[in-house]
Structures are given as structure tokens and as C-alpha cells.
Amino acid sequence: MLLYVLLALMLSLPAHAQDSLIKNYDIAPRPQAQSYYEIRGINPTEEPQIVVIRMSDRRNAPYHQRVNEERWVLPGPFHLLFQPSALQTPSGRFLNLSELQETKIFSPAKLNFTNLRPLTPEKPPFAFDFGPTPSPIFNGFRPITPQSPEITGGTPKAFIRKGADSLIRDGIKGITRFEIPLPNGRWQAYLWTEDIGEWETLPSLYERRVRINGKDISHLRQNHQQWVKSRYLQGQKDLGTTPWESFGKRRGGLLKTSLIVSNGHFKLELAGSNAQATTLTGLLLEPQGSDFFAKVEGFRKNWFEKRWPYLEEQKERQASRPSSLVAFAGETLFIPSQDKQPRPLPTIKVTNYAVQVAFHRTTPNSGLLVKRSKRFAPTQKSKQGYHRIDISPSTPAGTYDLGGLKIHVVAQTKPTLQKSIGIYLEPPPHLNRADEINMQVWCDLDYLRRLGLTAIAPPFSKNIIADYQRATSFGFRDILAYTPMKHTITEVRHALHSRQIDQLILSIADEPSNPAQAQNIKRLSDFLQNETPFAKRAGHLNNPKDKKHLKHLDFVLVNSGFGVDGRDISRLRNQGKTPWFYNMENIRLAAGFYLWRTGAQGFLQWHGRMPTADPYDPTDGREDDVQMLYPSDTVCSQQVEIDISLIDMIRGLSDLRWLTWLDQAAQTHLEARLMKKQIMKRIPPIWKKAQSLPAEHWHLLRNDIQKLALALQQ
Missing domain, CATH: 2.60.120.430 (Galactose-binding lectin)
Structure with a gap:
């Protein structure tokens, strides 16, 4: 059957099928390694939609043995190109094009496919x-x-x-x-x-x-x-x-x-x-x-x-730029840029960050890009970005005028956080000397701890004891070993016997329900328990099916795939587990108000330094580049470029700090007890509902706490 017959076959489908499906045709002649095909159609919706190209060279092939290529199309007329020889199954296998059994092109949405045709290549002689x-x-x-x-x-x-x-x-x-x-x-x-x-x-x-x-x-x-x-x-x-x-x-x-x-x-x-x-x-x-x-x-x-x-950036309505702030001595704050640049004072340092707009994937695995204001670089002045305000611990209580921005430093002592908030971290992949790598890790740990992070999943070499001691020297509350149980079991045994890593949390389960994860969690759990009764076993769970592994875990890191509603966290606590969040969609909310509301004990977010190949090309890997700290041409640069995700985490930490103060104040002040009850009611213990609330909602809750703090110190 000649290829042009395919279009006739498509148009002969019932009207409702024509809208969203081209299916069950025989591409003839068979596609060659150079063959390209063009799909045209119309997306009548107002949102980007997915087109799925499904191909298999085996009859009734299951998901992992067939091609399931997803492409995005924008609203209006669309035009796709695909090359069958370039498509791979989830396991990375190329199809045997001479044995094609099924080719199906469809969309979950009501798209109008209007044309499917092969492209005739022009063949340069050399x-x-x-x-x-x-x-x-x-x-x-x-x-x-x-x-x-x-x-x-x-x-x-x-x-x-x-x-x-x-x-x-x-x-x-x-x-x-x-x-x-x-x-x-x-x-x-x-x-x-x-x-x-x-x-x-x-x-x-x-x-x-x-x-x-x-x-x-x-x-x-x-x-x-x-x-x-x-x-x-x-x-x-x-x-x-x-x-x-x-x-x-x-x-x-x-x-x-x-x-x-x-x-x-x-x-x-x-x-x-x-x-x-x-x-x-x-x-x-x-x-x-x-x-x-x-x-x-x-x-x-x-x-x-x-x-x-790609999509143009959709500007979210940002909370109004404050003319005054309430803060603890010793606190680090990020606030949206002011029209008038704040000036530093002897005990209050100001760093300006200008936004760098760039393209990123809409989600880590997505084939759709969006222009986003994500990267922020230190600069002399910035009207589009953030100001970082570092208040020295020695700053006396009082009101400080930074030239258009007033900061009220409260008399109350900055609370010590009892929750573990941090990120996963690896060395910058572009460094090639051991001394530079070691130095940069030291600088990263120091930088993150000074920002206020209380937990870290740092890089580990075979010298687990030294790496653990390096991280603890900065005062992190909890340290999670994400990779050692995957690669360095012998070194883990030695470190456990030394009794020098008793507080290290060891990850033994990494999303075990994912198809590519072949893990013997029970074997690793038994190994740790046999080596020492003090070992802390952790697992990353992202699917309700992962509940069967809970009996092998002490620390349970969960995300929305597993379930992070208040009742999910309560169940884990009732089973004697220590629940943490990981890789949450709204970082500030997860690090602050929602963590406090649900009673989760910690939160880790991916990732400090995980670019894929070119750190400024989001399309050259299986996933987008994920990096809270951007690379520099110098080791331990004083001009650290940071991602909005890190800023959001620091702002969430500040929220959590005020909630911790409220907890402490509620023990001795009736006004604080009443406010705590009111705020509890205003935070939904359901993640989806909490995410749907506007940023202004959380600003108002925080402002109420700060007003109370000012009132109680008078």
C-alpha cells in the first residue's frame, strides 16, 4: 500500500475518531533510517496538548517494549516532524523498522489531524x-x-x-x-x-x-x-x-x-x-x-x-513590595526588588540579584519549554530580581532605615529550628582537580548553612567518615547519605563499625516502584541492622505501592506521588516512622507553612548541582538541568548565581522560623495560643488545596505573626 493512502484511511475514520486518532495503518514502503514524516493538524483548545506517537515491532507489545513518544503542540495549527528510526522504547531499544506491527498517532485531547505525509529528502552528493x-x-x-x-x-x-x-x-x-x-x-x-x-x-x-x-x-x-x-x-x-x-x-x-x-x-x-x-x-x-x-x-x-x-513566561502576580520588614537578628531574607535600592548598614548587608530570563522545561521530563525568570546573578543594582538582606546576630532590636525600606529587628531571640530543611548536593561536574572539587564542596556547604539550611544530602566518596565529618562541621542538623548504599557497601560497613557516623541517615530505597529501579530493600535493611542497631534507614517513596517497604525504614521521604496530605503524614508517624517531604512542587510552602501544619519532620529538594551535559541547554538530556547553584569559572566564587528554587526554600525557612516562634510564644501567651489555632484552621492539611491558595494568603498569615511579635515586645 502506498503511503499517500494513509491520509485517505485517516479521513475515512468516523468523525469523532478523526478528531483525535490516526491508527492501525501500514507504513509502506517501510521506513528507512533516513525517513521523516510530517503530521499537521489543528489544536482547537486554548492550552498546549500532547500528541502520542506509538510504534511497536512486536504484536501486543507491553508499554516498556514499544515506542511511546510524546510531543507537545500549541493552540492553533500545528506541524510535527518525527523520524521513526530515532525513536526508542523506554529501555532505550531502537525498533526493527522492517518488523513494524503497529503505528498509532493519537491525543487525549480533541485534536483535528489534517495531514500525514513522508518527506522526500534532498540528497547532497557528499x-x-x-x-x-x-x-x-x-x-x-x-x-x-x-x-x-x-x-x-x-x-x-x-x-x-x-x-x-x-x-x-x-x-x-x-x-x-x-x-x-x-x-x-x-x-x-x-x-x-x-x-x-x-x-x-x-x-x-x-x-x-x-x-x-x-x-x-x-x-x-x-x-x-x-x-x-x-x-x-x-x-x-x-x-x-x-x-x-x-x-x-x-x-x-x-x-x-x-x-x-x-x-x-x-x-x-x-x-x-x-x-x-x-x-x-x-x-x-x-x-x-x-x-x-x-x-x-x-x-x-x-x-x-x-x-x-515553547511558551512565553506567564507572570504570576507578585506580592506587593514591602516598605517595611520584621526580622530576627541573625536572619537572612530575600525580598522582591524595590524601586529604590536599599542601602547597607554596618550590621545589615544588602546583596542585589538581577534576573536572567532563560528557557526551561515545564516539568523535568516535559517536551514543552517555557521562558522563565529562574536564574539570579549578583549585581550592583536590580529593579527586576531580589534583594538578599543579611542581618548580623549582633544587631540590637530597633528600626533601621535602609533608604526607603525599614527593617524592624525584634527583641526576641531567633528560634532554633527543630525541622530538617535542605537539598541534595554533588560537586560541580565541570571541575577536574580533586583539590578544587574538595574546596568547592566546602564552599557550597558553608554557603548553604549560612543561608539557614538545616539538613543536607552531601556528596560522598569512599571515605564516608571524612565526608560525614566535613558536613557535620558546618552544623547541619541531619545528614542523609543518598548514594553510598548504592555503590560503597564495604566502606559503609567500615564506617558503621567505627561508630563515627551514628547520626548518618542512609538511603536504602530510591523510588522502588519505578520500572527502572531494581532494589533489594530487605537485604540492605538486614545488612544495616546486622552491622549496628544504631543505623538509620531511609527510603524515597513516590507511589502508594511503596507502602509495602515501610517496615524496612526509619525515615520515610515522601512526595505527592506517594501522598503528603496531613492524614498520610499522621499514618507514618503512628507507625513510628519519621516522615520527611522530598521534591515538592511548591518549595516555599513545603518548607514552611505546610511542613508545620502536617507535622512532617524534614524536607529535601533536588538538586543543588545536577546539570545535564551543557548546563544552559535544557534539551540535551533525559531531564531538564536541575541546579540551585549555577556553575562559575572560578572555584568558590564570591558572586554565586542562584536559582529561584533556592530563594523559595530560604523564604520558606523564614516562614517556618516565625511559626516556630509562635509555637514557643503559645506556651506563655494567650494571644499566641489563639493565633496558633486560627492559623491552623487557615492552612488546609491537603496538599492540592494548600497549593491552590495564592501567595498573598501566606504573606498575610506571616504578617499576622509578625505583628503579634511586635506587640508582645512592647
Whole structure:
């Protein structure tokens, strides 16, 4: 059956099915590695909607053995591109396209699909896509594998990554020589040379020589710090108006040059200090005056924009900028920028943070981007951002005028928090020296503790005792070991026997209901109990099915997937467990009012430093970059760029501090007892309801507490 029949089949469906489903057709001729298809339609709703592309090469294939590709479409006419050979099952397997059994394109919404057609590639005569077998081949290019005879030097090794188009997502490293016949004449050469990276690693490049027909066209020499400045942090200031302009078009490591061929031969030679220097993902040769390259880049841009649609930032109504604040001595506050810049005083420090607008995924795994005001950099002045106010512990009670902003420092002592609030932390992945890594971790721990965080899940090496003692030296209330039980059991046994980590909380369960998690929680629990009766066993649970593991746990970290309503927390407490929140949608609420209302004992949020490959490209990994502390070109920089999620956590800590004061005041003051009862009633113990309340609601509750504190000190 010819492919154009597919559209007729779609239009022959009943009217209600046409709106949301194209199904059960035979793509013929079978898709090849280069085949692309175009889907057009109309989204009549006012919201972005998901289109699902389901394909399988096995009859009645279960979810994990078939492709379930989700694409987002914006309201109005839409246009999608997909390449069957580029789609993978949840386990990472490519389909056998010659054995396709099912192809179904549908949407949960009422979308109008109007067209489905294959694209006819234009085939430049000298265009090569490097990569493994099987792997997707870019539109019109010839595949080159490590076994191809054109590779005449080196030890080629293929790789494939996530996220990008099929030209730059895969390639071959270890190529020292590539040769083909090429007609005499004037040519343009375009080389894509970047391994775009995977997980937290963006491969570094220090020295590389590129030679074509005996002539050097590029000779790069740089040290690690220069690479960090020029490449790793490239996206820090390169803020375009669209995702393609911001990061899409700069990925791939494009080199271009002109050449004259007089011997009917093209020889490319690569040399350098590491594998990145001998990497190729694509090569295009075109006669001067041709437009093949422009068409290639045009197709890449079109594919990228269809793959990664984006929304403009939706500005939430921010609480009114306060003209006065109430605070404890020794407190750190973040407040929205004032029209008039506050001036510092001898015991009150002011740091201004300017917003850096950038693109991020709407959720960690989403294929939809949104422009957000998330990153904040220290600056001299800022009208769009935040002021950080650090009040020295030695500041006497009284009113201080910072020039348009008044701060009332109360006479009451800043309460000591009895809850554990913090984040997960790893070293910055771009550092490559042990002394610099160690120094940066020290600085991060110091910075976070000074902000007021009381708990931490820090990085652990095989020297668990030293890493634990390093974290405790900063005064964190609780320390969770997230990774050691996954990798360093022998070292854990040694540390437990030393009796020097009795207060360390060891995670033995990491979302065990997830399909990819194969864990023997009982075995790990028994191991800890056999080694020492003092071991604190923890688990991260995100599904009600995980309740069966509770008997093996002491500390239970839960999120909304498991259930975080007040009754969920009460059940855990009644079973003798210590409940914590983790990875909550509203960080300020979870760290403050909601934590206090439900009686949960702690809260950890992912993550301090977890970028994926390029830290300013949210599309190059399985998930978005998650980083509360952004990378810097210097170790222990005094100008720390921070994420809004960290600001929200600090503001939540401040809320919790005032609630803790209210708890203490209620023991001796009737007014405080009455207010505590009133506030309890105004905080729903149901997470969904609490999240739905506007930010102003929580500001008013906090203001009521602060007014009482001022009244009681008179």
C-alpha cells in the first residue's frame, strides 16, 4: 500500500475518531533510517496538548517494549516532524523498522489531524552522518559507521546521545583520518565535531588540530579553565529570543572552511589531546555557490522548533513590595526588588540579584519549554530580581532605615529550628582537580548553612567518615547519605563499625516502584541492622505501592506521588516512622507553612548541582538541568548565581522560623495560643488545596505573626 493512502484511511475514520486518532495503518514502503514524516493538524483548545506517537515491532507489545513518544503542540495549527528510526522504547531499544506491527498517532485531547505525509529528502552528493548501527540518519545524508572504509586512521568508536537531531546526537570518536574521492574544484566543508554529552558530562576539549588535504584549518590550544569559560559557560550570557537562538543552533561544534581540490581527493586528519579532538558527528562538502548547507541548517532549525515548542513566561502576580520588614537578628531574607535600592548598614548587608530570563522545561521530563525568570546573578543594582538582606546576630532590636525600606529587628531571640530543611548536593561536574572539587564542596556547604539550611544530602566518596565529618562541621542538623548504599557497601560497613557516623541517615530505597529501579530493600535493611542497631534507614517513596517497604525504614521521604496530605503524614508517624517531604512542587510552602501544619519532620529538594551535559541547554538530556547553584569559572566564587528554587526554600525557612516562634510564644501567651489555632484552621492539611491558595494568603498569615511579635515586645 502506498503511503499517500494513509491520509485517505485517516479521513475515512468516523468523525469523532478523526478528531483525535490516526491508527492501525501500514507504513509502506517501510521506513528507512533516513525517513521523516510530517503530521499537521489543528489544536482547537486554548492550552498546549500532547500528541502520542506509538510504534511497536512486536504484536501486543507491553508499554516498556514499544515506542511511546510524546510531543507537545500549541493552540492553533500545528506541524510535527518525527523520524521513526530515532525513536526508542523506554529501555532505550531502537525498533526493527522492517518488523513494524503497529503505528498509532493519537491525543487525549480533541485534536483535528489534517495531514500525514513522508518527506522526500534532498540528497547532497557528499554528506555523511557518523554513528553506530543502528542509529538514525540525518535527512539525505549517508551513514558512516566505525567499519566504513572511508575511515582510514584511528580507533573509531561510535556513541549516541539524547535530545538533539539525528545529525549531532550520534557520532564517532577516535577518527584520525577520513578519505573520499572528491572532484576537482572549489568546495566548502562543514564539520560537526561535538559530542553533545550525556548525564552530567559535557566532554572537554583542550587541544585539537584539524587538517584538510595537508593544510591546517584549525589548531586549538586551551587549558581547562579556558575551556570552562569559552565552552562550558557559553550559554551563561548567550540569551536568545527563542530556544533555537539560545542554545539549539550553537550545539554540534560546527567548523567550516573553504578549499580547492586539485587531485580528486579529500583527506581529513584529526589530532589532539583526547577523544573529543577526534570526534565527528557530521560532514558536508558542497561546491562553492551551492545552498546545501543552508538547507541542512534550515531543516535542523525546523526540526528543533517542532520538537521543542515553547511558551512565553506567564507572570504570576507578585506580592506587593514591602516598605517595611520584621526580622530576627541573625536572619537572612530575600525580598522582591524595590524601586529604590536599599542601602547597607554596618550590621545589615544588602546583596542585589538581577534576573536572567532563560528557557526551561515545564516539568523535568516535559517536551514543552517555557521562558522563565529562574536564574539570579549578583549585581550592583536590580529593579527586576531580589534583594538578599543579611542581618548580623549582633544587631540590637530597633528600626533601621535602609533608604526607603525599614527593617524592624525584634527583641526576641531567633528560634532554633527543630525541622530538617535542605537539598541534595554533588560537586560541580565541570571541575577536574580533586583539590578544587574538595574546596568547592566546602564552599557550597558553608554557603548553604549560612543561608539557614538545616539538613543536607552531601556528596560522598569512599571515605564516608571524612565526608560525614566535613558536613557535620558546618552544623547541619541531619545528614542523609543518598548514594553510598548504592555503590560503597564495604566502606559503609567500615564506617558503621567505627561508630563515627551514628547520626548518618542512609538511603536504602530510591523510588522502588519505578520500572527502572531494581532494589533489594530487605537485604540492605538486614545488612544495616546486622552491622549496628544504631543505623538509620531511609527510603524515597513516590507511589502508594511503596507502602509495602515501610517496615524496612526509619525515615520515610515522601512526595505527592506517594501522598503528603496531613492524614498520610499522621499514618507514618503512628507507625513510628519519621516522615520527611522530598521534591515538592511548591518549595516555599513545603518548607514552611505546610511542613508545620502536617507535622512532617524534614524536607529535601533536588538538586543543588545536577546539570545535564551543557548546563544552559535544557534539551540535551533525559531531564531538564536541575541546579540551585549555577556553575562559575572560578572555584568558590564570591558572586554565586542562584536559582529561584533556592530563594523559595530560604523564604520558606523564614516562614517556618516565625511559626516556630509562635509555637514557643503559645506556651506563655494567650494571644499566641489563639493565633496558633486560627492559623491552623487557615492552612488546609491537603496538599492540592494548600497549593491552590495564592501567595498573598501566606504573606498575610506571616504578617499576622509578625505583628503579634511586635506587640508582645512592647
